Structure formats: structure tokens, C-alpha cells
Amino acid sequence: MKVAFFSTKPYDKTYFNAHNQTQNIVYFETRLNENTCNLTSGFDVVCVFVNDHINRQVIKLLHQHGIKLIALRCAGFNNVDLEAADEYGIKVSRVPAYSPEAVAEHALALILTLNRKTHKAYNRVKECNFSLTNLVGFNVHNKTIGVIGTGKIGQAFCKIMKALGCDVLAYDPYPNQALENSGVNYVELDHLFRRSDIISLHCPLTEQTKHIINENSLKELKPNCMLINTSRGALIDTEAVIKGLKEKQVGYLGIDVYEQEEKLFFEDLSEHIIDDDLILRLIGFPNVLITSHQAFLTEEALNEISKSVLSDISQFEENQELINPVEI
Template sequence: MKVAFFSTKPYDKTYFNAHNKNQSIVYFETRLNKTTCNLASGFDAVCVFVNDMLDREVIELLHQHGIKLIALRCAGFNNVDLEAAREYGLQVSRVPAYSPEAVAEHALALILTLNRKTHKAYNRVKECNFSLNNLVGFNVYKKTVGVIGTGKIGQAFCRIMKALGCEVIAFDPYPSQDLKEFGISYVDLDHLLQKSDIISLHCPLTEQTKHIINENSLKQLKPNCMLINTSRGALIDTEAVIQGLKEKQVGYLGIDVYEQEEKLFFEDLSEHIIDDDLILRLIGFPNVLITSHQAFLTEEALHEISKSVLNDIRQFEETQELINPVNT
């Protein structure tokens, strides 16, 4: 099959070329949207990432260009209009479990960095400042950690935090029996918000979960609570969390995703003026740590992503069926 590959980065080429045997892939650095989808003309499939926007208009244009398959190289699919894909007969695949541990471990990295302020200590030492003033953290051991969403990533995170000696509680409409047997207690959302010292988000972005962290939920948090998001940016109402930081309802915020990240993340904007007051406000808080959607970025994950996507493309080419379909 001829595959138009959008939002290409150097590591994409490295890992996809290493595993590709018989697909014709053309790499485009640009994101897929209504102004760039003409690049897909003459291809059979598009391979897209989290910030490629496949709304109804783009789906219709892809159909007109002869595209039959949308291959997501990520787990989430909130950027695809699935109803439009169904109407126009486009199949959609995803990578459901490339490396749950990669994302779970990054959530832990955000927790420990925010807590022990190792990023600040690193910068101090580079300037020969060996002072320990204002670097006081807390023991994660025996803290209550609330996990919202216990899919494969959430489960991996629960096991990590349990191993650190934390009391782990979880909220999910579909509880995991394995986690229950591992000692994880499922509670309702209000209880989790009120009792947790650390809250980590691991749920998909849906109509039900959008802004699950909002003005009302923030008011329920324990004083100095730490909030971590490595899932999807719109799970958090950004304006509300900024207000929560100002009012000290939120003690720490660590995010690898951001509600308006499609305008910023994955690009070098160091010589540009950032026209986003919310991200600039977040960057200005001393108790906020932001990484630019890198939680997935491990060698193991990149190998699994490329193999999974290519296997689905090959399966579709041979049988018109998918190994990891998104239900359209």
C-alpha cells in the first residue's frame, strides 16, 4: 500500500524504516488538516499522530482522494471524527498498548521531579550554587495516590505506586479485577478527589471525561495536592487549574499534555513569540512542570508502535480487516 505519513519526526523515520518490509511510505513533516490533506492524493492510507486533525471536512476530503485506511500511531483517537469515517467507509486503526510502562514511568518522573525539585537543583549546580534552600520535598512513601482511569497505562502506574509503598485508590467505570487482587481499592470520584495526596490521570478523552478536572472538582482537593496528567490535555480545564494554582488549591501540577498543544508541541519555538497566554501563565508558576508529550518516547515504545502500525496496514491490505480497529 501507498502510505502518506504525516507529522513526521526523525525518530519516526528511524523506527518505521527499520521495520518496514513492503509498504511504500512517503513522509511529510506537516500535520494533516484541511489545508494539507491534498498531499494524501494518490495514496491508499494515511498514518497520523495525536495532533493531526481529522474532522468531518478532512475525512470527506480524504475519501475524495481515495484514502481507505487511517492508521493512528497512538492509543487515543479523540482527534478523529469516527462517525464521519464510518459514513465515508474509512477504516481506522490504532496502537492500543505500545508500552504502558513508558507512560506510567513518565508520570512517576513528573511526580519525583516536582516533589524533590531535581530540575531546579540541576540548574543551580550548573551555576555552582549548592544551596539547599527551597528544595524541601516530601516522602512519597505512604501517601494516598488517586488514579483516574485504570486501563493498561493506569494499571501499570498503580503497580508502580503500590511498590513505592503508597496507598493507591482508583476510579474507573470498569474496575480491574487484577488490580483489586493486587490491593487497589476502587472508590467514587468525589472520594478520590478528597482523599488523594497525588492524583494521576490515565483515562481517554471522551465527552464524559472532558474537563473531568474543573472548577468544582478542584475545590474538593486536599490542600497541597499534586495533579499529574500524561493522558490528554483536555481532561483538565486549563483556566480552572490556573485559578486553582493561584488560590493554592493545587500544590503541584505536572503535565505532559496540554489542552491547546497542537499549536505548540513537537516544534522548536524558542525563537518565536508564543501567542498562548495560558501556557505562558503555566510556565511562570514555580510549582508547575511541563513536558511536551514525551511520555511515550522510549526505544521500546517506538519499536512497538512501528511494528503495530505496519502489521495493521499489511493485514488491511491482505484481508480488508484490522488487528487493532477503532470501532467506527
């Protein structure tokens, strides 16, 4: 099948080319939206990522161009209008579990970097400054960790934190019995907010979870609490968390995702004037650490993503059931 591959980065080509044997892939660096839909003419499949906009108008245009499958190379699908896709008869697939450990380990990296200030120590030593002043951290061992969302990534994160000797609290509408058996305690959300020293978000973005961290929930946090988000940017109300940082309701913030990331992340903007005042404000806090949506970026994850996407395209080509369909 002929596949239009959008939002292409060098690592995408490396791993998809390594695993592709039968598909005709054409790579586009641009994102898929209303203005770039003309590029899909003559293709059968589009392969898209988190910041491609597949709304109703885009899906209508995809249908007109003969697109039969939208293959997401990510777990989340909040950027796709599923009702419109169903209406126009376009199938949607995703990669639900490319490497839960990759994202879970990145969440741990944010925690340890924020806590032990290794990024600041690195910069100091590069300038031959070997002072330890203002580098005091805390032991993660014996701390209470709150995990919101215990899907595959949340489960992997819980296991890591239990191995570090932490007391793990979890919130999820669908508790996992295996986690409970391992000593993870499911609690109500307000209890998790009040008890946790560190809170890590691992839930999908839905109408119910959007801004789950907001002005009201921030007021419930334990003093000096650390917030970590490696899931979706809009789980956090950015303006509210900035206020929380200023008022010291939030002790630390580590994010790999950002509510307005689509105009920033994955691009080199070092020579540009950034007009997003919120991200600039966040960057200015000494207790905030931001990475640009790289939690998934491991060799293992990229291998699994490429193999999973190509398998679903092959299944579709052979009129077989999709391995990882997304349905309404």
C-alpha cells in the same frame, strides 16, 4: 501500499524505516488537515498522530483521494470523526498498548521531579550554586495516590505506586479485578479527590471526561494536592487549574499534555513570540512542571508503535481483519 505519513519527526523515520519491509511510505512533516489533504492524492493509507485533524471535511477529502485506511500511531482517537469515517467506508486503526510502562514511568518522573525539585537542583549546580534552600520535598512512600482511569497505562502506574509503598485509590467505570486483588481500592470520584495526596490522570478524552478536573472538582482536593496528567490535555480545565494554583488549592501540577498543545508541542519555538497566555502563565509558576508530550518517547514504545501500525497496514492490504480497529 502507498502510505502518506504526516506529522513526521526524525525518530518516526528511524523506527518505521527499521521495521518496514513492504510498504511504500512517503513522509510529510506537515500535519494533516483540510489545507494539506491534497498531499494524500494517489495514496492508499494515511498514518497520523495526535495533533492531526481528521474531521468530517478531511475524511470527505480523503475518500475523494482514494484513502482506504487511517492508521493512528497513538492510543487516543478523539481527533478522528469516526462516524464520518464509517459513512465514507474508511477503516481506522490505532495502537492501544504500545508501551503502558513508558507513560506510567513518565508520570512517576513528573511526580519525583516536582517533589524533589531535581530540575531546580540541576540548574543550580550548573551555576555552582550548591545551596539546599527551598529544595525540601516529601516522601512518596505511604502517600495516598488517586488514579483516574485504570486501562493498561493506569494499571502499570498503579503497580509502580504500590511498589513504592503507597495506598492507591482508583476510579474507573469498569474496575479491574486483578488490581483490586493487588490492594488497589476502587472508590467514587469525589472520595478520590478528597483523600488523595497525588492524583494522576490515565483516562481517555470523551464527552464524559472532558474537564474532569474543573473549578468544582478542584475545590474538593486535599490541600497541597499534586495533579499529574500524561493522558489528554482537555481532561484539565486550564483556566480553572491556574486559578487553583493561585489560590493554593493545587500544590503541584505536572503535565505532559496541554489543552491547546497543537500549536506548541513538538516544535522548536525558542525564537518565536508565544501568544498563548495560559501556557505562559503555567510556565511562570514555580510548582508547575511541563513536558511536551514525550511520555511515550522510549525505544521500546517507538519499536512497538512502528511494528503495530505496519502490521495493521499489512493486514488491511491482505484483506484481513485489522488487529487494532477503532469502531463506533
